[in-house]
Amino acid sequence: MTDWARLFVSYCQYDVFTVPGASGVGIYVLGDDLVHVGGPHQFTGFCGIHTGWIEARVRVLPAPPTVIDTGWDVISEATLWSPSGRLSVVGLMGGGAEALTDVAVPRGLIRVRVHARDRLHETVRTDGDPPERHELHVWAVSEETPWRTVLADPGGRAWEQKPAKAAEQAMLSLVPRPSNRPAVLRPLPPDPYEDDAGLARVAVVRHRPAPVEVPVGVLPVGDLEVRLERVDGETLTWSWTTADAPIFPEPLTALPDDEPSTVRLTSGPDGVTLRHEGVRGRHAVALGLIWDHLLDGAGSYPWLETLRGQAAEATAQAEKTRRLKAAHDAERWGGPPPPERLRRLPSQAQSLARMDRPLLDRIDALPVARRREAACWAARRAMRVAGLEQIGWIADALAAAEAARPLPRSFTEQGGAAAFRRLLADPEVPHSTVTLRREPTRLGAPHVTEMLQQAAAFPALLALANDDPLVAAIDAVHHAALAHGDDRDRFLADAHTALR
Structure with missing residues (x-):
């Protein structure tokens, strides 16, 4: 048992939780004047004081209590799932006490009974009044049962119960959408508070004083x-499966539970008891809230409208993304994207497409043998326009490629770096500049600059070292077009004629 600890509360509330930050059904959905159910990992406790200090402590019991403690004004209890075996009591606005943080409790399902006394608002509290105190008793359970009022406050407020809303949020918690975290980021580490390894499956228990109708068939x-x-x-058996007609553009396929569970109905003189056995502990509280609605809700499924709304938003977003991607791809490729095999080529295919998309398609349609011829044709045109066709060692390399002989090692190793250095150092190589035009994009007008024409042309010859004739042809034509500068359009027209 912890010692009494001072806890600062706000808006008459404090949180009791086993998993920090876990989402739930929200406040003002189910509960009484002391406890409001928040979900599998959390509930809210209510105080008399609006803003100020109370005293609280936690007692962990070895077994369920057999008697109700006296000396308290109000008592309520609820079930929580504590996968890590830790429980914390924190003021609504984050005020905490070390003695009430990560208190060791049994792992798995736990029952938490909250006792409170002297719940006075500060407007009526005097210096002679004892401090407001809340004591939490915790014990392990193997069955999830509904929250309940053990001892009611005669002057307490009667809260409206919203079981349909609770069932909606509970079902949504069982079928969360996949994370939108970018795939390029490292996966988040597992939350140690949610580690339920080694914990046994449990049962959900509900009782009704009169016969009930269980919805046999399919729950959408x-x-x-x-x-x-x-x-x-x-x-009955309860089993999860994928729907024949999913509603999201990227359907959820991961099931909350791959194993079927068993639902048993037994009747007696005091009514009907439902036991949903063999469920995962982390799902027990949510399933209990769902059963509360199914047993009393006359066949309605309150989560469907929310899911359909989410699906409509996801579909609209997917269509918007598709249109933006199509527009982006059309800009990148000068029209509809080419086949996947062409998009994945380690080549200048995209740059050539922005220059002349029909020419890229024409090269792609060439037979394999013609692709190598096209590469050699483009390389010779590039060497000619840059004044390199008659440079001895360059002419020899070009002739070797045209004769289907291997290029010298200086052209094939390290991307032809040695040959390129020789080009820049050879005193016989002419030096002229050529206008280099970058295609316009959504970000602005085309960028115009100048570069050494021989440096622009030479990669067309280096492209002939590529073992893939398609890559060689695409890259050679692309670099030859760059080497022609302002005369690029005429070269592209010649290429259409030559590559028929």
Whole structure:
């Protein structure tokens, strides 16, 4: 048992949780004047004081209590899932106490009973009044049962219960959409508070004083569905599966639970008891809230409208993304994107497409043998326009390629770096400049600069070293076009004629 600790609360509230930051059903959905259910990992406790200090402590019990403690004004209890075996009590605005943080509790399902006394608002509290105190008793359980008021405050407020809203949020928590975290980022490390390795499956238990109708058949849950199939008069199986007609553009395929579970109905003089056995502990509280609605909700599925709304938004966003991508691809490729094999080539295909998309398609359509011829034709045109066709060692390399002989090692190793250095150092190589035009993009007008014409042309010859004739042809034509500068359009027209 922890010692009494001072806890600063705001708006008459404090949080009790087992997983920090876990989402839940929200406040003012289910509960009484002391406790409001928040979900599998959290509930809200209510104080008399609006803003100020209370005293609180936690007692961990070895077994469920057999008697109700006296000396308290109000008592309520609820079930939580504590995968890490830790529980914290924190003021609504984050005020905490070391003694109430990460208190060791049993791992798995726990029942938490909250006792409170002297809940006075500060407007009526006097210096002679005892401090407001809240004591939490915690013990392990293997069955999830509904929250309940153990001892009611005679002057407490009667809160409206919203089981349909709770069921909606509970079902949504079981079928979360995949994270939008970019794939290029490292996956987030697992949350140690959510580690439920080695914990046994549990049961969800609900009781009704009168006969109930269980919805046998299919429970629609967006991209997924639950199949409730009858085994005999008192037994059904609950199993998750993918829906035949998913509603999201990228359907959810991961099931909340790959194993079927068993639903048993037993009748007695005091009513009907439902036991949903063999469920994952982390799902027990949510399934309990869902069963509360299914048993009383006359066949309605409150989560469907929300899922359909999410699916409509996702579909609209997917269509917007598709249109933007299509426009971007059209800009990058000068029209509809080419086949995937062409897009993946380690080549200048995209740059050539922006110059002359039909020419890229023409090269792609050439037979393999013609592609190598096209590469040699473009390389010779590049050497000619740059005044390199008659430079001995360059002419020899070009002739070797045209005769289907290997290029010298200086052209093939390290991307032809040695040959390029020789080009720049050879005193016989002419030096002229050529206008280099960059195609316009959405970001602005085309960029114009000048570069050494021989440096622009030489990569067309180096392209002949590529073992893939298609890459060689694309790259040679692209660099030859650059080497022609302002006369590029005439070269491209000649290429269409030569490569028929």
